[in-house]
Amino acid sequence: MNTPITVQFKIQASPEKIWKVLTDKDEMKSWYFDIQDFEPEVGKQFNFYEPGGENKFHHQCEIIEIIPLQKLKHTWAYPEFSDQKTIVTWELLPEDDGTMVKLTHEGIENFSDLGDSFSRESFTEGWNAIIGQNLKEYSEKNSL
Numbered sequence: 001m002n003t004p005i006t007v008q009f010k011i012q013a014s015p016e017k018i019w020k021v022l023t024d025k026d027e028m029k030s031w032y033f034d035i036q037d038f039e040p041e042v043g044k045q046f047n048f049y050e051p052g053g054e055n056k057f058h059h060q061c062e063i064i065e066i067i068p069l070q071k072l073k074h075t076w077a078y079p080e081f082s083d084q085k086t087i088v089t090w091e092l093l094p095e096d097d098g099t100m101v102k103l104t105h106e107g108i109e110n111f112s113d114l115g116d117s118f119s120r121e122s123f124t125e126g127w128n129a130i131i132g133q134n135l136k137e138y139s140e141k142n143s144l
Contacts, residue, residue, distance in 0.1 A: 002109055005120065007127040008102040013139040015069045015092045015099045021139055022072060022090060031138035032130060033059075042066055046074075057081075057117070061088075076105070078118070084110035101135065103127055 011018060021027040023040040038046040045062045049055040058080050065073035070092055077085040086107035093100040105127065111118035 005105040005108055005124050005127060006102065007124070007131055008100055009132045009136055010095060010098050010100050011136050011139050012098040015094050018092055018099050018101060018135070018139055019069045021135065021142075022092075030142075031134040040066060040072070065089075078111070078114070081114050081118075082111060086110055101131055103131055 021031065023038075025035055025038040028035055028038065033048045033051065035046050035048040038044075040063065042063050042065065045060065047061075048059050050057050050059075057078060060077050060079050061074045063072070063074045064087070065071060072090040074088055075085045076088045077083075084107075086105060089104045089106070091102040091104075093102060105123060108120050108123055116122060
C-alpha cells in the first residue's frame, strides 16, 4: 500500500505560535524530540533519537522545503537500518479560531521490511500522539 499517512488536528493557537514550536529547537524538546542540530533551512540535516535514552533508533532528516508559517518538509530516515528515505510534510492551515495542523508521511512502505517498529500502524499511532496530544497540549497551554 503506497498511501501516505495523513494526520490532522485543529489546535487552538495561531500559525505563528505553532510555527515557532515546530521550528525552534528549544521549543521542540518540550513536546517533540530533542534535536540539537536542527536549523530551519533548506538543505540542513538534523539527527535525533527517540526519547528515553535507549538510543535504539537514530533518525536522520534533511529539510527539503520551507514556507514560513505554512510548510516544513523533510526527509525521514534510519541510516543504521536502511538506506531508504521517506518524506514528512507539516502544513499549517489557518482557521478562524486556531490552526489546522496536517502531517503527511509519504513512502512509509520503504520501511516495510524493517519490522513492527517501522510499521504503518506504529507510525500512525506515533504521529497521532505527537500532534493530537503533545503538540496540541503544548501549543494551547504555553504562551510564547
